[in-house]
Amino acid sequence: MRMVFIPNCTKMCAKRSGAASLTILSSKIKPALLRACRMNKAHRSTQQMTYFDQVSEATAFLRAILSPFTPRIGIVLGSGLGAVADAVTEPVVMPYSQIPHFPQSTVVGHSGRIVAGLLGGVPVVVMQGRVHFYEGYLPQQVTFPMRVLGALGLQAVILTNAAGGIQEGYRVGQLVALSDHINFMGWNPLIGPNEPRFAVRPGAGLRFPAFGLRFPEMTEAYSKRLRALAQEAAKEEDFALAEGVYLAVSGPSYETPAEIRAFRALGASLVGMSTVPETIVARHMGIEVLGLSCVTNLAAGLGATPLSQQEVIEIGHQVEHRLTRLLQRLMPKIDALIATPETGVKQP
């Protein structure tokens, strides 16, 4: 990987492709990078700023780096699934540690960087790794990156994760599109004052609260039309994409067999420790969500062996290639679709 270091700046831009395109890219983004670097140096300490201001600063920083590249689709890569970002061409890589106010991943299997570029020929922002509640982050920190993606103007996100399979018939290594979720984390990222400032939002008029409404609608948390496209892409790739309900727990301990029996009785097909806070915030901001789980293990009490994080990561790595092919096929389909306004989901 080639790295471009910008003088007098702690930021760096990494470019994987050849020297020719490196020159083109760096000449395009260098002024923007330098501007962003100055902004980052000048940024005030987190304690002095409101959450809204922190989101705005991180957004302005990333916008300056990405300009004139304007992605409309975001992808969050879960445990063991980070290599999907290797398929991004013309990549600009930015570690979370370099972005103002961005929380840092502390877990194995989460690189902690943004990779922006083309996937299946479509501009995307890929988050290689996420932060979780169990790492000790507050709900608003967990969902900070999603706020920034929303403020950047993204219209659709694909949230991937590793999950334990609860539904009978699920196999380890299987991909499942989420049809709904059950929030069993014991908290909601929207608790607290709703941001009173307004923003211009495409299709929502001028006076739409900058972050979203006080009581956002969640009937179709996971977009039916994005799911239909994922099914189409899976068929073209010659594999079956199951659908299921994801139940989110806080972790970090895995569940007991009794909890899994209870979750199954509640209607859960999968269990995991992420995704739901991001989905809630994405829907709050009017972003369409496609959720994709990789069944890395059968949930507690359903498999022959005890659960381990090592197994979760290993199985994730085995599925990365199939997930990459699916996403490469899916991106042009989603890109064409989001030009059309979403139907059936009304924000009063």
Ligand code: HPA
């Ligand atoms: N439970 C919770 N989270 C998980 C699991 C699980 O079985 N597998 C992967 N993430």
